[in-house]
Amino acid sequence: MKRIINQTPNRPTGLALGLLPFVLVLLVYMVASAARLAENPNDPLLPSLSAMAEAFQRLATEPSRRTGELVLWVDTAASLTRLGLGVLISMGMGLVVGIFTGLIPYVRRAFSPFVTVLSMIPPLAVLPILFIAFGVGELAKVVLIIFGIAPFIMRDVQQRVEELPTEQLVKAQTLGASTWQIMLRVVLPQVFPRLLDATRLALGSAWLFLIASEAIAATEGLGYRIFLVRRYLDMETILPYVAWITLLAFLVDILLRLINRYCFPWYGGRRS
Amino acid sequence: MSISRFSVHTRLIALTLCLGVVTAVSTVSAQERDSFRIAWSIYVGWMPWGYGDAEGIVQKWADKYDIEIDVVQINDYIESINLYTAGSFDGVTVTNMDALTIPAAGGVDTTALIVGDFSDGNDGVVLKGTDDLADIEGKRVHLVELSVSHYLLARALETVGLSERDIRVVNTADADIVAAFNSRDVEAAVAWNPQLGELRRMPDANVVFDSSQIPGEIMDLLVVNTEVLEANPALGKALTGAWYEIMERMSGDDAIAVEARTIMGDAAGTDLEGYEAQLASTTMFYDPADAVGFVESGQPLETMENVRQFAFEHGLLGERAPSPDFVGIQFADGSMLGSEANVKFRFNADYMRMARDGEL
Numbered sequence: 001m002k003r004i005i006n007q008t009p010n011r012p013t014g015l016a017l018g019l020l021p022f023v024l025v026l027l028v029y030m031v032a033s034a035a036r037l038a039e040n041p042n043d044p045l046l047p048s049l050s051a052m053a054e055a056f057q058r059l060a061t062e063p064s065r066r067t068g069e070l071v072l073w074v075d076t077a078a079s080l081t082r083l084g085l086g087v088l089i090s091m092g093m094g095l096v097v098g099i100f101t102g103l104i105p106y107v108r109r110a111f112s113p114f115v116t117v118l119s120m121i122p123p124l125a126v127l128p129i130l131f132i133a134f135g136v137g138e139l140a141k142v143v144l145i146i147f148g149i150a151p152f153i154m155r156d157v158q159q160r161v162e163e164l165p166t167e168q169l170v171k172a173q174t175l176g177a178s179t180w181q182i183m184l185r186v187v188l189p190q191v192f193p194r195l196l197d198a199t200r201l202a203l204g205s206a207w208l209f210l211i212a213s214e215a216i217a218a219t220e221g222l223g224y225r226i227f228l229v230r231r232y233l234d235m236e237t238i239l240p241y242v243a244w245i246t247l248l249a250f251l252v253d254i255l256l257r258l259i260n261r262y263c264f265p266w267y268g269g270r271r272s
Numbered sequence: 273m274s275i276s277r278f279s280v281h282t283r284l285i286a287l288t289l290c291l292g293v294v295t296a297v298s299t300v301s302a303q304e305r306d307s308f309r310i311a312w313s314i315y316v317g318w319m320p321w322g323y324g325d326a327e328g329i330v331q332k333w334a335d336k337y338d339i340e341i342d343v344v345q346i347n348d349y350i351e352s353i354n355l356y357t358a359g360s361f362d363g364v365t366v367t368n369m370d371a372l373t374i375p376a377a378g379g380v381d382t383t384a385l386i387v388g389d390f391s392d393g394n395d396g397v398v399l400k401g402t403d404d405l406a407d408i409e410g411k412r413v414h415l416v417e418l419s420v421s422h423y424l425l426a427r428a429l430e431t432v433g434l435s436e437r438d439i440r441v442v443n444t445a446d447a448d449i450v451a452a453f454n455s456r457d458v459e460a461a462v463a464w465n466p467q468l469g470e471l472r473r474m475p476d477a478n479v480v481f482d483s484s485q486i487p488g489e490i491m492d493l494l495v496v497n498t499e500v501l502e503a504n505p506a507l508g509k510a511l512t513g514a515w516y517e518i519m520e521r522m523s524g525d526d527a528i529a530v531e532a533r534t535i536m537g538d539a540a541g542t543d544l545e546g547y548e549a550q551l552a553s554t555t556m557f558y559d560p561a562d563a564v565g566f567v568e569s570g571q572p573l574e575t576m577e578n579v580r581q582f583a584f585e586h587g588l589l590g591e592r593a594p595s596p597d598f599v600g601i602q603f604a605d606g607s608m609l610g611s612e613a614n615v616k617f618r619f620n621a622d623y624m625r626m627a628r629d630g631e632l
Binding site for chain 2: 224236
């Protein structure tokens with residue numbers, strides 16, 4: 001008899017095992033929903049799957065009564081724009097600050113403690129300051145995301161730069177490379193895939209801050225819609241939106257992983 | 273092997289069913305029982321519940337009718353209504369509009385047991401740099417969308433011949449509206465107290481419309497599940513009895529009343545002075561006779577007609593509602609609005625009348 005640690009499921013079994021928890025949750029939901037709907041057919045808390053599918057279809061394909069827009073796509077475009085801007089700017093800042101603090105001791109001494117402290121401030125706690133400084137429009141939402149994830153990326157990149165083998169830097173210097181050349185030719189290419197990794201980890205927080213920022217002052221967006229319809233317990237809209245957000249987050253994560261694998265095959269190959 | 277797999281399978285189904293049943297039975301059931309839960313949240317007109325709970329007045333009345341009443345404070349107003357709608361509570365403090373759009377539209381038959389007060393200036397529209405409501409045209413107005421503030425704005429716009437198309441509504445959380453109003457690009461907001469008081473104090477800010485111009489339309493209620501109330505009249509009697517004892521204690525200028533208002537002010541995060549300022553823009557029905565008179569007048573029907581039209585136009589009655597008549601509303605004198613087959617919101621003066629006549 002093989003020990004259990006040596007038994008691996010074949011491909012179809014593995015797939016089935018992976019699906020099992022999803023199916024179970026779905027089953028529990030369906031039973032609970034049917035029980036509540038039997039008692040009160042208008043119960044808003046656990047709508048049936050078909051009701052949610054209808055609601056999703058309506059949001060995606062029928063213009064809204066109030067504004068005449070296709071609600072789902074308007075919300076998705078607004079949210080992804082905010083998220084994309086916030087994440088890209090954070091990546092840029094993380095890369096530049098991380099490389100400088102990681103490579104140049106004077107800069108590290110000057111800024112590293114500051115970045116550390118900055119990363120500890122819960123951004124939602126200083127919202128009033130953000131409002132006064134950046135208004136309540138799109139800028140404030142993007143800034144909230146940057147505030148939330150840029151310090152984390154900066155610290156991560158700095159650490160990755162510090163982890164580069166000293167031998168590499170010494171070798172480059174014996175070949176006559178200047179600080180600038182070392183930065184561009186030795187550090188930058190090696191740090192890029194690590195930046196993408198750090199971004200993938202930060203994406204969870206980025207979504208969190210996006211949804212939070214849209215709850216505060218907004219006219220469209222995925223988080224805005226959820227907080228709006230929560231006012232009348234419209235779970236028919238909220239649950240499909242949650243599934244949609246999860247799917248989008250999952251796709252963005254896969255996209256970053258694919259970029260990493262395609263652009264930096266040496267990195268992904270070494271990892272796995 | 274196959275047998276053991278089968279048993280695992282059966283057990284999983286059993287587990288699933290158990291979980292489902294647990295969820296299902298957690299809804300309020302209408303049978304006669306002796307333990308009830310009431311949820312309340314912080315607002316000027318509902319602070320008495322916290323006071324009555326802390327001072328043992330609710331307990332005293334519950335004992336009198338031989339039942340137990342658990343009064344629970346929920347930090348988030350909307351969440352308290354959602355919990356009630358989902359069946360975790362037998363009653364909740366709520367405004368007339370939210371009672372219609374959340375529990376009643378969600379199929380939970382709800383009775384307004386106590387009409388405690390109406391907002392008489394506690395909700396207002398604030399503009400920067402002008403004291404003319406008509407200047408709101410074309411502005412971005414910050415408010416909690418689909419709330420009482422939104423309703424107030426719609427009523428305000430009507431008075432100057434504008435409609436919601438002439439402005440842009442920006443959904444802003446009530447907790448953040450004061451901070452947002454500090455920002456230079458925010459010129460208009462709608463809020464309730466205590467936030468309204470903060471906005472009013474800012475330089476250059478003017479309250480251009482407030483709820484004293486639509487008196488009686490924004491009511492603060494205690495609602496209970498109709499089926500629970502019908503099966504357990506003792507609950508209605510105990511709650512109403514307790515409420516009017518608290519009212520008697522907190523009204524007037526004697527030491528007990530001042531102390532009661534001080535405690536309520538502290539609990540609301542302000543002080544005696546701040547709480548009395550909020551009370552000044554609230555018409556409290558300290559005397560059950562006034563509440564009965566109000567509920568039996570034609571005012572609630574007129575108000576609910578406005579409210580249900582607003583709710584329907586904004587999709588608050590749900591996508592399945594084909595017209596504002598979808599949810600039936602019954603008034604204290606037996607008159608009705610909307611579907612008689614689907615009455616989900618009822619005004620009931622019976623218990624307040626008992627309090628008036630000293631029958632509790």
